Amino acid sequence: MEPDLFTAAAEERQLKDPSSSPLAVRMRPRTLDEVVGQQHLLKPGAPLRRLVGEGSGGPAGPSSVILWGPPGTGKTTLAYVVSLATQKRFVELSAITAGVKEVRAVIDGARRASGGFGKETVLFLDEIHRFSKAQQDSLLPAVENRWVTLIAATTENPYFSVISPLLSRSLLLTLEPLTDDDLRALVRRALTEERGLGGAVTLANDAEAHLLRIAGGDARRVLTALEAAAGAAIAKGEEEITLETVEETVDRAAVKYDRDGDQHYDVASALIKSIRGSDVDAALHYLARMIEAGEDPRFIARRLMISASEDIGLADPTALPTAVAAAQAVAMIGFPEAALTLSHATIALALAPKSNAATNAIFAAQADVRKGLAGPVPAHLRDGHYQGAAKLGHAQGYVYPHDVPGAIAAQQYAPDAVQGRHYYEPTRYGAEARYADVVEKVRGRLRGDGQAETRP
Incomplete structure (x- = not known):
């Protein structure tokens, strides 16, 4: 996919009149030194420095990079900067709208550009987790043959969302949420630099604090809000952006809430403890405070899960399916409608019967494992689907539960070291009362011989 006339014309307009582009685009870094945050990737000798050939005599390492991090942390920016630093063509695709056909067109264009003009290509693929396995497979030849430098971005865990062959051929870089200090530096640069607002307005301290609070660690969000507030201030003939102006433009009151301080952790803790205590009204109050303060809705959804x-x-x-569904809905719809989904889940969880038996069960099992109580898997449970397994006694004597009445066979499943130890102790609350009745009957059937029980 060669750069088309429309793209070229847009780039030319931006060069002639940078102010025609959004502030977030104008402030996009042009070198790695201008990037805010992600210092773990940008210090001397770090992966991104090596990728662009700094200090190594030329670009080195894999030709595929996966950038994993939340929105607004600079994934697109880093891809663009790499293309500038290495003087390569930059082609951007989104997995939301592109398919195999578009990917192959880009790869064909990259091969022509490389063979005919000696110009290599950086392919930035956003939202790669939205690609199916077959679509991701279509990238492998280009990565293996280095026809393109693939930089893929994802907000989802790549170990679950990216195919293993592509992951194994890629350098995985984890991007961290931008801190308030990172965003503050970006805001102040945007206020003063010529390509930004060029000193047209200043920003009051409380207005700056509110911008950082509603940004949620997202650079695009903070620059977009700053641009809107600056436009409103200039329209009113004001030389300073006030808190009131910011509130007017983003339509959100300044709630006392420090996302990186005690207020952040205290309010988040209070939300969960109110749910645990079944006080639905208190839970909704703390949820509202987090929403109004600009908390990342995905953070709230994670806490609910x-x-x-x-x-x-x-x-x-x-309860868990409700919380998971809420998290998925929040990721798809975003604010302001996500507030309704978070309210739905919070109310359901607060009013649900409570049990920490599942929590205690895994903690107890982990404690035994850490003590060294593990031991070999019983021979009759081992894999028998290979030649020679029978000679080793593997899978011999295993009783298939579906072949016995009740589908519960009296046989040993746990290693000898923990045989007879019980980790799950169900309560009599809500639906778990049924599990409490079932578990003792099942354990008795499994024991068969009535051997003594022990508890962790």
Whole structure:
């Protein structure tokens, strides 16, 4: 996919009149030294420095990079900077709208550019986790043959969302959320630099604090809000952006809430403890404070998913699916509508019966493993699907549970070191009461011979 006339014309307009582009685009770094945050990737000798050939005599390392991190942390920016630093063509695709056809067109264009003009290509593929396995497979020849330098971005765990062959051929770089100090430096640079606002307005301290608070660690968000507030201030003939102007433009009150300080952790803790304590009204209050303060909705959703397992578990087996569905919905719809979904999940969790039996169970099992209570897997449970397994006694004597009445066979499953130790102790709350009745009957059937029980 060669750069088309429209793209070239847009780039030419931006060069002639930078102010025609959004502030976030104008402030995009042009070198690695201008990038804010991600210092673990940018210090001397770090992966990104080596990728562009700094200090090594030329570019080195894999021709595929996967950038994993939350939105607004600079994934697109880093790809663009790499292309500038290495003087390569930059082609951007989004997995949301592109398919195999578009990917192959880019690869064909890259091969022509390399063979005919000696110009290598950086292919930036955003949202790679949205590509199917077959679509990701289509990238492998280009990566293996170095027809392109692939820089793929994802907000999802790549170990679950990216195919193993591509992951094994890639340098995986984890991007961290931008800190308030990172965003503050970016805001102040945007206020003063000529390609930014060029000193047209200043920013009050409380207005700056509010911008950082609502940014949620997202550079694009903070620059977009700053640009809107600056435009409003200039329209009113004001030389300083005030808190009131910021509130007007982003339509959000300045709630006292420090995302990196005590308020952040205190309010998040209070939300979970209110859910644990079944006080639905208090939980909704803390949820509202987090939303109004600009907290990342995905952070809230993650906390709700943890609470569903930690504090509710099998007392209400629908709690975790509700929280997971809420997290998925939040990722798809975003604010402001995500507030409704978070409210839905918070109310459901707060009013659900509570049990920490699942939490205690895994903690007890982990404690035994850490003590060295493990031991070999019983021979009859080992894999028998290979030649020679029978000679080793593997899978011999295994009783297939479906072949016996009740589908529970009296045989040993745990290693000898922990045989008879019980980790799951169900409560009598909610739906877990059913599990409490079932578990002792099942354990008795498994024992068969009535051997003595021990508890961790």
